[in-house]
Amino acid sequence: MDRALAEAGERRIGWAARAMPVLTALGERFAAERPLEGWRIAACLHVTAETAVLMGALRAGGAEIALAASNPLSTQDDVAQALGDYGIAVHARAGADRDAYYRHIHQALDIAPDLVLDDGCDLVNILHTERTELLGGVRGGCEETTTGIIRLRQMAAEEALRFPVVAVNDTRTKRMFDNRYGTGQSTLDGIMRATNTLLAGKTVVVAGFGYCGRGVAERARGLGARVVVTEIDPVKALDASLQGYDVRPMAAAAQAGDVFVTVTGNRDVIRGEHLAVMKDGAILANAGHFDVEIDVRALDDLAQAVHRGVRASTDEYVLADGRRLLLLAEGRLVNLTAAEGHPAAVMDMSFSAQALAVAWLVREHELLAPGVYDVPEEVDAEVARLKLAAAGIEVDELTADQERYLRSWRAGS
Ligand code: NAD
Ligand code: SAH
Numbered sequence: 001m002d003r004a005l006a007e008a009g010e011r012r013i014g015w016a017a018r019a020m021p022v023l024t025a026l027g028e029r030f031a032a033e034r035p036l037e038g039w040r041i042a043a044c045l046h047v048t049a050e051t052a053v054l055m056g057a058l059r060a061g062g063a064e065i066a067l068a069a070s071n072p073l074s075t076q077d078d079v080a081q082a083l084g085d086y087g088i089a090v091h092a093r094a095g096a097d098r099d100a101y102y103r104h105i106h107q108a109l110d111i112a113p114d115l116v117l118d119d120g121c122d123l124v125n126i127l128h129t130e131r132t133e134l135l136g137g138v139r140g141g142c143e144e145t146t147t148g149i150i151r152l153r154q155m156a157a158e159e160a161l162r163f164p165v166v167a168v169n170d171t172r173t174k175r176m177f178d179n180r181y182g183t184g185q186s187t188l189d190g191i192m193r194a195t196n197t198l199l200a201g202k203t204v205v206v207a208g209f210g211y212c213g214r215g216v217a218e219r220a221r222g223l224g225a226r227v228v229v230t231e232i233d234p235v236k237a238l239d240a241s242l243q244g245y246d247v248r249p250m251a252a253a254a255q256a257g258d259v260f261v262t263v264t265g266n267r268d269v270i271r272g273e274h275l276a277v278m279k280d281g282a283i284l285a286n287a288g289h290f291d292v293e294i295d296v297r298a299l300d301d302l303a304q305a306v307h308r309g310v311r312a313s314t315d316e317y318v319l320a321d322g323r324r325l326l327l328l329a330e331g332r333l334v335n336l337t338a339a340e341g342h343p344a345a346v347m348d349m350s351f352s353a354q355a356l357a358v359a360w361l362v363r364e365h366e367l368l369a370p371g372v373y374d375v376p377e378e379v380d381a382e383v384a385r386l387k388l389a390a391a392g393i394e395v396d397e398l399t400a401d402q403e404r405y406l407r408s409w410r411a412g413s
Helices: 003-018 021-033 049-060 077-086 098-109 122-129 132-137 146-157 172-195 211-222 234-242 250-256 296-302 344-367 377-390 400-407
Strands: 040-044 064-068 089-091 115-118 140-143 164-167 203-207 226-230 259-262 283-286 303-311 314-319 324-328 371-374
Touching: 003 049, 003 077, 003 344, 021 049, 021 344, 021 377, 040 049, 040 098, 040 122, 049 064, 049 077, 049 344, 064 098, 077 089, 089 098, 098 122, 115 122, 115 344, 122 132, 122 146, 140 146, 140 344, 146 164, 146 371, 164 344, 172 211, 172 259, 172 283, 172 324, 172 344, 172 377, 203 211, 203 250, 211 226, 211 259, 226 250, 296 303, 296 314, 296 324, 344 377
Parallel strands: 040 064, 040 115, 064 089, 115 140, 140 164, 164 371, 203 226, 203 259, 259 283, 283 324
Antiparallel strands: 303 314, 314 324
């Protein structure tokens, strides 16, 4: 045990907890009610201070937990060390290679879970392909992110999914704040920490105008960048255009951009033909899904030389004509590698929804067939109510007349 590292982790977790009043209150409620007594949880989440606060709440509720990282580069080693003090088995370290990343997920699964928490569907995938002997014991799961839910719905459609999973990402209190404001701020934070580039006056190309892309575009514009958006969905493209963004295909955007951010959940969004026409010094960052959005292999093929670590989280690829392209975080999530992920105040909502979803699954799992379930609407409302109360913000309530008016059709206008 590295005591100094663990103490640094504890300080970091304490700092995060200050901005997570809702999750802290839920942890206190769990400590009193112990709803998770006897439940074993295998979690595959980014090993950050914010995740540690969630782990603390679930542990307070009585759960036994094994945690693996959901990304090989996002682990905060000091937090991983400190989590041991909470009695949580952590299988993660920053900079794990591919083999170690998957081995850690297997090690977390060795707990023989009753419940699983996933972020990107890797753990659920391994359960259904390589660890099928454990499937019979799993009573439910939660999925944290957009792409994971797309995968799970596909599994459910093919009747491959073997237990109920709650789509935490799809709650309003997660997606509207975490994906948008969290990704918006932390992605730009990561780009700035990695490169110290001035964004004012630069052209920032945002690929994908979903919840995350909207957040990144808004924040880049706020810093004085010209923002170009690429999309494949005509409605989203129109929305971006009417919000004043310059909408183009990637083939055209590639030549104009100083900074590129992919947030699509899709693969090969920036390919060889795009890399071939980019400006000298262009910065490439991904804040979407794993390391598949930027075709790093094509970048390797084009490069005559690669200078790794020209700055932390920054590799320089030198092309045949001398142009240099800067790849951040090896094409993995820039916000969780070059920065610290979303601010705790945002994760407070995502992880409170996650904690309440776990409690709901524990209560309801016997009634649920395998499939993907939305978080009950009352969970969303409870998280928002608690968050408002913690911020000291009051809102109006419907009067009895208004409630009646909204329910009736006989009254006319
Ligand atoms: P979303 O579905 O709301 O948005 C994705 C957008 O990308 C859609 O509008 C889609 O039309 C567009 N798109 C798909 N393929 C494209 C292509 N080839 N070119 C251009 N646009 C394309 O999803 P979201 O909630 O914004 O999440 C996006 C990704 O980010 C997912 O993989 C999600 O798991 C991940 N995510 C990352 C973080 C983070 O912390 N970095 C946070 C939340 C979600
Ligand atoms: N595991 C995949 C997909 C992750 S998507 C990958 O690494 O590519 C990113 C998810 O990370 C989001 O849904 C968000 O809720 C979560 N996240 C962002 N900041 C975080 C933080 N500070 N701590 C823990 N999770 C965080």
